[in-house]
Amino acid sequence: YGRLLIDAVDEEVELLVEDTKDVAFIVLVMDGCTSVSHWKMMNDMLNGQNMKPVVWRIVVTEENLQTAEYIAGVTVEEVKEVELRFGRVSCVTGVMSDNASTMQATCDILEKEHGLICAGCGAHTMNLLAQDIAKLPVVMNVMEKVLTLARFVTDRKRLRAK
Template identity: 30%
Template sequence: MLSIYTVLSVQNFVIAKVMGKPKNLIWKFYNTIKRGSKVKVQCLFYAKEYVTHVDRMVNHLLSQCSSCPTTVKETIMQHQTAKPGSTQDIASTSSNEISVNLCEEEESDKMSVSSASAASYQSSIKGFIDRMTPQLKLHLDQSFARAVYASNMSFHIVENPYVKEFFEKLRPVYSLPSRKLLSGRFLDEEADEIKKKVHGILHEAAFVSIVSDGWSNMRNEGIINFMVTTPNPIFYSFQNATDHRHTATYIAEQFKNVIHEIGSEKVMSIVTDNAANMKAAWHIIKEELPHIQCYGCSAHTLQLFVQDLENFTTVSAHTSSVNKIVTFFKNKQVPAAIFK
């Protein structure tokens, strides 16, 4: 007695034979070349010749051809991922894979159909297709953006042809995010994520200390930065002070803003350099928040001590001799090479 699987397989095979084998979409991207009795195909994008084997032709465009446009790859993948059991899949299956001995018993029929299905799956193009969900694409874009930000790389890296070629060979289905996304949406999202982490750490900390210093950035703009130690140091914020003089009153106001944002009950101390305006700002802060202790930076104190030490005649003379020796070997090629 024949099984239902056998009947359906034979029925599908007959339908495919009657309708004829539909031509695969892949042929649109190849030129047919006849050389005598032999027929070959040539890739439109890479001029590579292949024998007329659909699986190899598809694999070349999806995995090997670096010149194949992304839109073409997506079109091929959508065409190849038809649902199992469709007329297209049946028509593309060879007769040997679905041949069944109609005289055998039901168990034998099931085994034959199972073997034919396995052979059909192994020879199908699905093994060569790389799928990517929108969620995975977004996750990879964000991970790449984070690597760019952490390495201080230029956003133009996504337009570098060698970088694009590397990712196309690594995973053809993945395309790098645009420079606009890196400098806009992803950067804003990463900044918001960092802020959330910082606020989470500060929320869990029982007590903190604020460390600050004034300096100029690459554009010679005045900056006052604020670090928070828990005791691990965390960058909290900065204040663009280009339009303001670094007076004691102004500095004290900026400190108090940060203190109240974090919570004055958590802030136990403030550390700055030993400049006169900073020391004056300490007194202004302590008038309003007397529980906060103010300290000068020990590293800055050591620096000031060394500068005073250099003013002694014996030390300055020795330093001058050392500078001359160092300058000589830095500017002379042969003596520098001997020391190396």
């Protein structure tokens, strides 16, 4: 990284710390993704009461396996860095992530060994629930009828437009 980029990041972190000095508790929100170049990455955001969520770090995991132990290790390092930059020990009180089995195992490690409170994402849970409901035969039948009706209306509008 260039010196100008590092200086700019440091300035932004200082502003963030100043803006959030009254936030008692911070939650580290994590999610994994794959870049357009097919790199596996972890996105880390910070959030707290009366605080705008901010991207804290994007970690490229490269060839490292995304195991619970690896993710827990990266997470603990992130928590330590946040606490160092904010100058407050134990200001990060929790971790929120999706409900993937790897993340559940990661949360077990973080709760037992590091005293962090972990929670799954409610929106992710609702999405998984909706996907399961959509697979029910009665729902699939209704969806087929809705799609048939939508195609009919769309085709009819096209015919009238000509």
